[in-house]
Amino acid sequence: MPKTKVKEINQNIYDFKNQDNFDFKMKKGLSEEIVREISKKKVEPEWVLDIRLKALEVYHKLDLPIWGPDLSELNMDEISTYVKPKTDKKESWEDVPEEIKDTFDKLGIPKAEHEYLAGVGAQYDSEVVYHSIKNSLLKQGVIYTDFDSAIRDYPELVKEYFTKCVPLFDHKFIALHYAVFSGGSFVYVPKGVKLEMPLQSYFRLNSPESGQFEHTLIIVDEGASLHFIEGCSAPKYNKVNLHAGCVELFVKEGASLRYSTIENWSKNMLNLNTKKAIVEKDAKMEWVSGSFGSKISMLYPMSILKGENSKTEFTGISFAGKGQNLDNGFKVVHLAPNTSSVVSSRSLSKSGGVATYRSLVSILPEATNSRCSITCDGLMLDDISRSDTIPFSNVEVDDVEISHEAKVGKISEKAIFYLMSRGLSEEDAKAMIVRGFANPISKELPLEYAVEMNRLINLELEGSIG
Amino acid sequence: MRLNNSPILTTRNYGINDAKVDDSVFCQEITPFENIIIENADSFFNKNAKKISFSKKIGGDFDLQLSQNNNAVLNFEIDKSQENPICISFKFDENNKMLVEQIVFNIKENVDAKLIVSLSGEVDAYHNGIVKINCEKNSKAEMLFITDFEKESVNVLRFENSVDEASKLKVSLVDFANGHSIINYYSKLNGDESKSILNCVYVAGGKTFVDLNFEQDVFGKKSEASIQTVGALLAEARKHFKGTINFEKGCKKSSGSEDELCLLLSKNAKSKALPMLLCTEEDVDGKHASSVGKVSEKELFYIMSRGFSRQDAIKLVVKAKFNIVLENLFDVKLKQKLIDLVDRKLNYEE
Incomplete structure (x- = not known):
């Protein structure tokens, strides 16, 4: 059978750029002066500035990781950490400047809001430019706003939770995040309130040689439930952009939260994002993650199963193409009895892309009668790519069950032959198999997003048979 | 000191990248070791063998000691097949407590070899050694390597193997660890259609620390690498397992599998x-x-309903798991002896 070759794509619908128009762009680099200026621009209270300055100190003390992709091309002296777009936050799309509105139109955000979302936040560079929530949710006490507004309007709530899930000394890039964070979303779902429709935040980084450092803080109170969707993209530039956001999630007793991400950053982006959830008694945390973009990605969402009977699930896919090194995975710490975690991860690599699955499962002595099941599969679409699996487990109690299975290899020639014998071209057969490989993830997404993910896969696979 | 580095690093605070041990584990002064029994190897034993070089380092001062201050160098040039296995026994006692040895087996083309190496004793032993097995084209080697120290000991062991075209290497590693057991195993599958199988079983009790770092690099086409490990941890024993199968570019149509089962027989393991x-x-x-995890309660219930005590039922299950790994061991009597030894090692309080 002739070898299938898959071409790289040059353009996709995410790769359009607006002029680098801004109200203010911070000079490049990272210093106390810059951190103070960001805080001043945002008219923040003193306690927030104190956190920023402490984080900057920690950032300088911590080393780069000794493991994972090479981050030597990241030079903070070449990155602008704050870019304020030419608009304030609006509550109507009509009020958003045409150029920015056009960007989100192209990304389908207003349409999605109209059709199937309960609320939308849209961030452009360092600031949120649009935020809205359905009135019916406001009446139930749901808070969905941008993070700056939350600091101003709900200071006690923010103070209680901010940095409590992801501490600023976790690693170097979270310290960087806390020093220069800007934008992001704040969600509070009151006790017993179950949102039928998802909320979505979309992050767009337009400005070249800049970073996006949004902070997302979600509290789902006792017995409540929420599906939160996060999307992100950027046009491609020749120089490095940086994304070092942070997501802090609190899932209270009996609550449930599903956090879905379709990430399609441009392929000059270093995506060093941190996401963590604290899951209380009888609560459930689900992660659904599609990672397609970025030059380098180091992304390991984490669940801390703090309460008895708490559960978490992770379903994720990474697609590493030419020039991409996607080092993704999942981390879970079992801290209480009868906790359970289920992980299903898939990765594809082609055109020299590197896909790595890296994970942690830690079951501590208190977590008796806990269970963990992990499956991770890697599919290589050519012989110049790389696929690695690096799962770590730590078990400190006997009364547990951990099972882990992994496979790596290429698309079965038998399967291609079978489909071709049914009239499909080799290219279509291969695309169908890849979509089937990604199916466990797409079926966890709302239909519209599953379609979007399949479209991304098709874009990545677009090519010819050689 | 930090020993036995993983070939790929991950987050430092996981504590798995290397094995952290107290400096006192290293023994500076090495006394002679004479209690070596070699059987069935007269025509193969090269008495004039010199020290060998090795590339896989375990760290600390152990590598320097092994290359410069060893007390045994054994070299076997195996150029014909024979029925009886070559047996090398290192018996540790009060006068032979420290062994720093290099063992090389060169298995020549088209030769089948069976090898048994055992280290045993009832003293607080110190062992720092390397085994190199070179399998030439179309050869076949099967090795059983047993360490059985009754008292708290130090066992630092490396394997560095090369497997050429159409050759097959199978190593069964049995480690009744006591104290510190740091093992680095490396096989390079050079040739097409080569095969390298590592089966390891271990039982560790007390406060024993076992650090296993197994790596197989596959270069040859249509080759096969396998790592299968089954172990039981008792009392406050700790185990680190690092297993790597590395498919290098060009090793088309090759396969590799890794399987690790760790039975926790104590809540403090x-x-x-x-x-x-x-x-x-x-x-x-x-x-x-x-x-x-621990032994399945369902399995235990089933066996106990046949009249076994809980402890005997646990032993039965553990031995069954070990039996799978030791299956097809070339010496059936020896396999039974090992299983009996496992039975004895599993005498413990739950």
């Missing part, structure tokens, strides 16, 4: 595992599986 698959070749079939 601890297990860390990092089973890795690294792949730069598309046309391969790689898989790994690992599981950790």
